[in-house]
Amino acid sequence: MRNKYYLLLMLFFGCKGYAQQPAFSGALKETFKGPASAGQRAQWLEDLKAWRDKQKADIHYNDQLYNNWALKWINHTFIYVQMMAHDRFFYDPLTRKYTVDRYLADLKKRYGGIDAVLIWPTYPNIGVDNRNQFDLTADMPGGQEAVKQMIKNFKARGVHVFFPIMIWDHGTRRIQIPMAEALVKEMKQLGADGMNGDTMTGVSEDFYQYARDESYPLAWQPEMFISNYKMLEWNRLSWGYFWGYEQMPGVSVYKWIEPRHQVNITNRWAVDKTPDLQWAFFNGIGYNSWENVWSVWNQIPERYEEAIRRISAIYHAFPDIWSSKDWEPFVPVLQKNIYATKFPSKGKTVYNFINRNTIAISGRLISLPYHKGDVYYDLWNGHRLKPEIKDGNAVLSLDMEGLGYGSILATGASLTPAEQAFLTKMAVMSKRKLKSYSAEWKPIPQQMVAIAKTRIPLKAPEGMIRIPAADNYEFESVGVMIEGNELPTAVGVQHPWESHPSRSQKHQMKVPSFYIDKYPVTNKQFKKFVDATKYHPADDHNFLHDWVKGTYAAGTEDMPVTWVSLEDARAYAKWAGKRLPHEWEWQYAAQGTDGRKYPWGNENLKDNYPPADTARIMRKPTAVDAYPSGASPFGVIDIVGNVWQWTDEYTDLHSRTAIVKGSSYFHAQTSGWYFPPALEVNKYGKYLLMAPSLDRARTIGFRCVMDAE
Known part of the structure; x- marks a missing residue:
């Protein structure tokens, strides 16, 4: 989580192992560049598929862990947050109680809630004395029993719980067994779901091996770029550092190799969340809504809170479609600076759009092959679309705000009651445009x-x-x-x-x-x-x-x-x-x-x-x-x-x-x-x-x- 560390790693790794890869974008080579032109898109996509097949063959890729039903929840971890254990919404020192409901209610109210939480009791206080990462977790108020109950409270509300791996913690009290073994035992005793590898370029295999019990597998999530694609077999999640944004969005490397791998874009010091959220939506990946950064409160301005709420609602309405093995980025569209991704599944396909223009667009947006019985829905605005049928294609029109979002469902089946209710909810939310919400950021006031x-x-x-x-x-x-x-x-x-x-x-x-x-x-x-x-x-x-x-x-x-x-x-x-x-x-x-x-x-x-x-x-x-x-x-x-x-x-x-x-x-x-x-x-x-x-x-x-x- 350290900017200087990133640069050192990039100098160390350089482009090692990437000689055969397509062009990269993004600060840490976690994204591919898109096609140079619409006319080159078909060849670009074929090259990308061939590259993926070769990478998997070279490492003898094994997707066994992705088939483990006990880890299915990972694919639905769309909104994830790192939080400080010290957050006053999370713990009340006067009553000496964890206040999970208060913490979650605040996030629910502001941007629709979360799917997973990373609880952080260690850095930056670690090293003030020789207590190690295990000691600091044990020193959380109420001890192990209270922490176990707090974790149960999160999970009862559908929120999965992560703790950090301080892989660099070798200057405090020594432990007698390997760190990986000790952390796996600790997490299973507490009832946690997974761990985030601080500064790790892939959580190493020893952690996975110590946690191989398939009745209680743990989820591993490195903080940084994954230095060896073989690690994707057990690193089911990762953070996405997609910094260095360009006009054209990049394609997530790890999601492309393994569509069931869950990336959560992370950019803790950013104030303008637009690039992060747009690139996440384009790739159908998650977002780390991190605000309490080592006790510095970098609150998400309300415009981006509302964007997260709507993106999250679309993700949760069709939770499995984003892991589609046949997803395709850069689907051709009819307007400039609009980028689309296709997520096909049984009987339905979702198309996500982002507008990289600062001005709104309207009118014809995309032409899709038409089959009798196909119907189309504007998921962002919550209503059915009337296609223009022309030469065997359905031409669909859409209104999108400047730097906004769009989403279309194409299906030959009737909507479920839950999907109908979702459309009604989106119709209500979309009545107010995102641009009407304030994007102003202010530091939170302190009192001595x-x-x-x-x-x-x-x-x-x-x-x-x-x-x-x-x-x-x-x-x-x-x-x-x-x-x-x-x-x-x-x-x-x-x-x-x-x-x-x-x-x-x-x-x-x-x-x-x-x-x-x-x-x-x-x-x-x-x-x-x-x-x-x-x-x-x-x-x-x-x-x-x-x-x-x-x-x-x-x-x-x-x-x-x-x-x-x-x-x-x-x-x-x-x-x-x-x-x-x-x-x-x-x-x-x-x-x-x-x-x-x-x-x-x-x-x-x-x-x-x-x-x-x-x-x-x-x-x-x-x-x-x-x-x-x-x-x-x-x-x-x-x-x-x-x-x-x-x-x-x-x-x-x-x-x-x-x-x-x-x-x-x-x-x-x-x-x-x-x-x-x-x-x-x-x-x-x-x-x-x-x-x-x-x-x-x-x-x-x-x-x-x-x-x-």
């Missing part, structure tokens, strides 16, 4: 969770340092998130003075004087709080995970307390008469007023903070007073390089995120997709929040502040 002021102490509290007021503090901060620059007005957070979320902030502000803990809160200090209040959170999974029998291990009393959620830290702060710092307060206390990068200056002096731990086992943090040379200009110690520290929380309609500062000693290796460090004090990490069970980490602690004026 308010932090109440503390009482003003009469004298300096023990263990705290007074930070003087600053009338013109130049607060400048930048997020270290790996992705998202395609939407610069949505990535990051929205500070109170900003009109939209952004990755970087630069703001001159007045900072009142405050006190801040000289050191992060230690195990010993947190134990006093627990003993005094009998504090025990309702969601206690991972709470003080490294303590034994209610106390910390000998020799760790002066280490920063970790495995505490944002809620746990706030509870401690309230008991102590303190609060958590705002991000800018933390940064001011660490940086002073001269804009330095590190608490001690602008040079990265590695003797001023703990050494990095790159082992998968992961050691404990160091004592908070171990590196006095790393003090800030105000004397604040252990502020970078030992543990991340909680500061502000931001919420929007779909996500909760926390700003963590100071970085930690743990640096997961082997991949660039792990939670990135932010050692410089003018950088921040954006940590996704779901529930305390998942949010608590071995590398996140906190320090408190008190107001001084």
Whole structure:
């Protein structure tokens, strides 16, 4: 799911294995180019069929898995969505319940609903400590039993459930059996239907072999282009990265080789969904309606929502026809820049059309061989068509919006009651043109969770340092998130003075004087709080995970307390008469007023903070007073390089995120997709929040502040 990774793969693979193929289009060679002219279409189609036959013969293609009735649902997975487990429509941390009905109702209302969901609890938080992909799934609220029930809830509503494969996860806690074997066991224990191979150019055969039980087969779906066509035998689905759109649509390579292979076009950062939806409709393939992108909400504008609703309705009205082994793209039409595909089946044929013109067209569109008794229906507009019979052909006219869609059913049979009802529904929907719906995109607004002021102490509290007021503090901060620059007005957070979320902030502000803990809160200090209040959170999974029998291990009393959620830290702060710092307060206390990068200056002096731990086992943090040379200009110690520290929380309609500062000693290796460090004090990490069970980490602690004026 990483743009740079795509480019590296293309450089590596080049055109290897493609020497005999027809011309390609699309960024990742997942589509064929169409015929150069209408006159060349017949030869082009014959060449394409010959190429397909040769490819199948060369690899001794076996379609056994496509004949497995237990996987028939894959061919009906038209609208598919990747979602974050952290989405607030999916889980309510107040009631501690999964809200599957609420999540699905929102999608049903906006664009007609979905057929499958990919639940994502891992990246981008993975690597903040050494929990691996199995641990993060196990840490989802309620544990395995609650997750199993949540999956049952989806499936009871006709939605199939996928989880990701983090094939690159080799820098966190080691497991003792092969990853493929472990993931297959996990998915079958949970009751999931399939897995998406993150960054995989085809889910490898070992996954398929471990899941060969035909009574419970799993569906495999690589994220990227499939590097070896042999893999199509068990990769029943794939994502379609059809970027680099041209005027003429491309033909899906994998669907052409195996018409029962289900592709779902994916383009998560796109705002204009027209090319994606048109190319999907032309090929009779699905769409990934991904909106929550690592907590960045890229909502589908309502015009494209409505297009998805209508495309989905047509797909579901004739669910099996799109897998027709005799489908043919680029059927000749009578108007320019209109492209058609034919999907024949027993007794009926559907023709899909896309208008690549920006202006509407009307009138004669296609001429079809006529047989007595043939009738024709405009599926997009929901009514019967009256053909013009001429020279043994039926000439059909159709109205299509600019950049719009059309669909015709040709049949010699009577419509079923369900098909009649579908036409009635389409007639109602089509009364309003797509162009009348707004295509405007807006970033979703965020709010910073308010932090109440503390009482003003009469004298300096023990263990705290007074930070003087600053009338013109130049607060400048930048997020270290790996992705998202395609939407610069949505990535990051929205500070109170900003009109939209952004990755970087630069703001001159007045900072009142405050006190801040000289050191992060230690195990010993947190134990006093627990003993005094009998504090025990309702969601206690991972709470003080490294303590034994209610106390910390000998020799760790002066280490920063970790495995505490944002809620746990706030509870401690309230008991102590303190609060958590705002991000800018933390940064001011660490940086002073001269804009330095590190608490001690602008040079990265590695003797001023703990050494990095790159082992998968992961050691404990160091004592908070171990590196006095790393003090800030105000004397604040252990502020970078030992543990991340909680500061502000931001919420929007779909996500909760926390700003963590100071970085930690743990640096997961082997991949660039792990939670990135932010050692410089003018950088921040954006940590996704779901529930305390998942949010608590071995590398996140906190320090408190008190107001001084």
